[in-house]
Amino acid sequence: MSSKLQLAVIFGGQSSEHEVSLMSAASIIENLDREKYDIHQVGITKEGRWLLYDGPAEGLGNGRWLTESTPAFLAPDPAVHGLVALGKGGARTVHIDCIFPALHGKNGEDGSIQGLFELSGIPYVGCRVTSSAVCMDKAIAHTLLSNTDINQAHYLWFYADRYQAxxxxxxxxxxxxxxxxxxxKPANAGSSVGVSKVERFEDLPAAIEKAAREDGKIIVEQGIDGQEVEVAVLGTRPGAEASCVGEIGASAQFYDYDDKYINGTSQLFIPARLEEDVAEKVRETAVRAYRLLGCTGLARVDFFVTHKERRVVLNEINTLPGFTSISMYPKLWMHGGLAYSRLLDRLIELGLEEAGNG
Ligand SMILES: Nc1ncnc2c1ncn2[C@@H]1O[C@H](COP(=O)(O)OP(=O)(O)O)[C@@H](O)[C@H]1O
Ligand SMILES: [Mg+2]
Structure with missing residues (x-):
């Protein structure tokens, strides 16, 4: 048996961010150190089927992973400690030492799959079940943080069926x-899917209907007039460290899906165009929010800094942020001198360490 770490990278998923996940996973797979890891590529289709694909990473973008693969799924039984693959010759097991979920949004970032990882007994990268679920649900995250001195936009949330009634x-x-x-916004979504900026009260119903197509829970927030800045946090909860602050110069009305992934027109500024004391406040608040919500491994904490008063306002925490080589999370660490491949090593080490603490 190979002395390398047997690493499963899971991608795709039943999520509105399925395509984004394919992009993140392809970058992760290309940058993982082959001297250290044997990589097992596990794709989840939009229908929720699990497939083991062993072709080149380009196959994630062109759809070959869907056809040139065999059904395989993670066993909840810790005695298996890995995948069960259903090949032509029958079922076989594939031992896995660590899982890297390259998933975004529903089912990937919300604690669902983390629950399966916990049952499987296999160490994994990133936040555990509760912190994943809490950070995914903007209404819950806002409610928890509203008991602290961390600033957030004024908000209220409601269930879509209560609105319809x-x-x-x-x-x-x-x-x-x-x-x-x-x-x-839908309380549970991501990549700006279902998010609207409403300039007139009469446009609220259409925006609520749109958000309701993504989730049964809706959050509405006061629009903040400010710079949009983000911090990459890395580490166990007690050992969390913040990167420098990055800034998004959005080209559209707000940082929407097309802007993020299609046009590539929004500009990233690293470091952000902030006064030193404001940047320090942003970094410190990012680590505080990370710890309060019980994060571990990684998260990207997003803020606004108001134009006039320079108030630091937390927007959201993403526990599995975009991870292509041009995404903010890895770029912030690269700016700090941590290469993309070394960042992946660090995340895997943290996953193994967290399992040891469990
Ligand atoms: N309260 C707000 N004030 C100003 N802009 C906002 C506000 N909330 C969201 N936005 C804009 O909408 C984008 C998407 O909203 P966000 O809450 O980050 O959802 P997602 O989880 O889909 O990324 C943000 O990146 C920002 O550009
Ligand atoms: Mg966001």
Whole structure:
């Protein structure tokens, strides 16, 4: 048997960010050190089928992983400690030492698959079940952080079925508490899918309907007029460290899906164009939020810094942030001198370390 670490990289998934995951995973696979790891590429289709693919990483982008693969899934039984692959000759098991979930959004970033990892007994990269679920749900994360001195936009949240039962009650509450521009978002989504910026109250119902197509829970927030900045946090909860601050110069009305992945038109500024004391406040708040929400491994913590008062306002925490070589999370560490491949090594080490602590 190989002395290399048997690493499963899981990608795709039943999520609105399936395609983004394919891009993140391809970059991760290309940059993993082959001297250290035997890589097992496990794709989850949009229908939720699990496939073991052993072709080149380009196959993730062109769809070959869907056809040139065999059904395989992670066993919840810790005695297997790996995958069960269903080949022509019958079932076989594949031992796995560590899992790298290159997944985003629903089912990947929300604690669902982390629950399976826990059952399997296999160490894995990133946040555990509860912190994943808490950070994924913007209504829960906001509620938990509202008990601290971390600033957030004024917000309110509601279930879509409550809105449908009595739209006026909800609309009146929003009008009483917030002024346009208002951001309407699914509580659980990502990559700006289902997010709208509403400039007039009469446009709220359409924005709520749009968000409701993504999730049964909706959050509305006061629009913040500020710079959009992000920090990469790495480490165990007690050992968490913040990168320098990066900034997004969005080209569209806000940082939407096309801007993030299709046009590539938004500019990243590393380091962010901030005064030193403000940048320090952003970094310190990022680590505090990471610890408060119980994160481990990694997370990207996103903020606004208001134009006038230079207030630091937390927007959201992403526990499996975009991970292509041009994504903010790896770029922030590269700026700090940590190469992409070494960052991957570090994340895997942290996954193994966290399992040892468990
Ligand atoms: N309260 C807000 N004020 C100003 N802009 C916002 C606000 N909330 C979201 N945005 C804009 O919308 C984008 C997507 O919203 P975000 O909450 O980050 O959702 P996602 O999880 O989909 O990334 C942000 O990157 C930002 O450009
Ligand atoms: Mg975001």
């Amino acid at each position: 009595a739209p006026d009650v909800v609309l009146n509450k929003i009008q009483a508490r917030l002024d346009p521009p208002i951001f309407v």
